Amino acid sequence: MTESHTCMLDEGPLKIRLAGIVNESVTDGPGLRIALFFQGCEHYCPGCHNPQTWPFQRGNEYAVAELLRQLPDTPLIKGVTLSGGDPFYQPEAAAIIARDFHNRGKNVWAYTGFTWEELQNSGDSARINLLLHCDVLIDGPFVQSLRSLTLNFCGSSNQRLILVKESQEAGKIIEWKPYDKG
Numbered sequence: 609m610t611e612s613h614t615c616m617l618d619e620g621p622l623k624i625r626l627a628g629i630v631n632e633s634v635t636d637g638p639g640l641r642i643a644l645f646f647q648g649c650e651h652y653c654p655g656c657h658n659p660q661t662w663p664f665q666r667g668n669e670y671a672v673a674e675l676l677r678q679l680p681d682t683p684l685i686k687g688v689t690l691s692g693g694d695p696f697y698q699p700e701a702a703a704i705i706a707r708d709f710h711n712r713g714k715n716v717w718a719y720t721g722f723t724w725e726e727l728q729n730s731g732d733s734a735r736i737n738l739l740l741h742c743d744v745l746i747d748g749p750f751v752q753s754l755r756s757l758t759l760n761f762c763g764s765s766n767q768r769l770i771l772v773k774e775s776q777e778a779g780k781i782i783e784w785k786p787y788d789k790g
């Protein structure tokens with residue numbers, strides 16, 4: 609850990625449960641990133657690489673405001689990746705983290721086992737709010753029969769790297785390409 613971040617938020621007692629934190633990841637999105645692995649997932653994808661993240665009561669609990677104070681904030685960090693598990697099972701806390709990283713000038717990537725369409729049509733305001741706080745959403749479950757080692761930042765070819773704002777504005781899915789910023 610390097611510099612500590614001066615958190616401008618007062619998020620009170622809101623808690624988050626994480627399976628792990630990687631402060632310098634180069635595999636969870638472009639550039640050097642903080643990766644937060646959320647605890648809890650009910651997608652139960654066969655072949656999941658992180659089944660230890662499935663139970664909601666495992667992992668470690670953090671106060672969101674304290675976690676944000678502890679995460680490094682340096683110019684080398686390009687963004688944060690919300691992974692898991694599935695951050696969309698803790699959408700309120702995840703959205704606060706996303707907002708804080710945007711305030712730091714960083715980008716936000718998020719993985720979910722839900723599809724873009726499922727989130728859009730969920731009627732779940734907290735999940736939709738989190739979606740709108742992401743720059744890139746990697747959507748859909750891991751599908752073993754579609755597994756490929758050649759894909760950028762995802763495990764099976766059904767998963768899409770969706771540019772959230774651009775897709776919202778276009779009314780159709782616009783996918784991130786390696787030459788895109790963030």
Ligand code: SF4
Nearest residue numbers: 649652653656693721
């Ligand atoms: S969504 Fe991700 S963490 Fe959840 S079961 Fe599927 S591959 Fe595993």
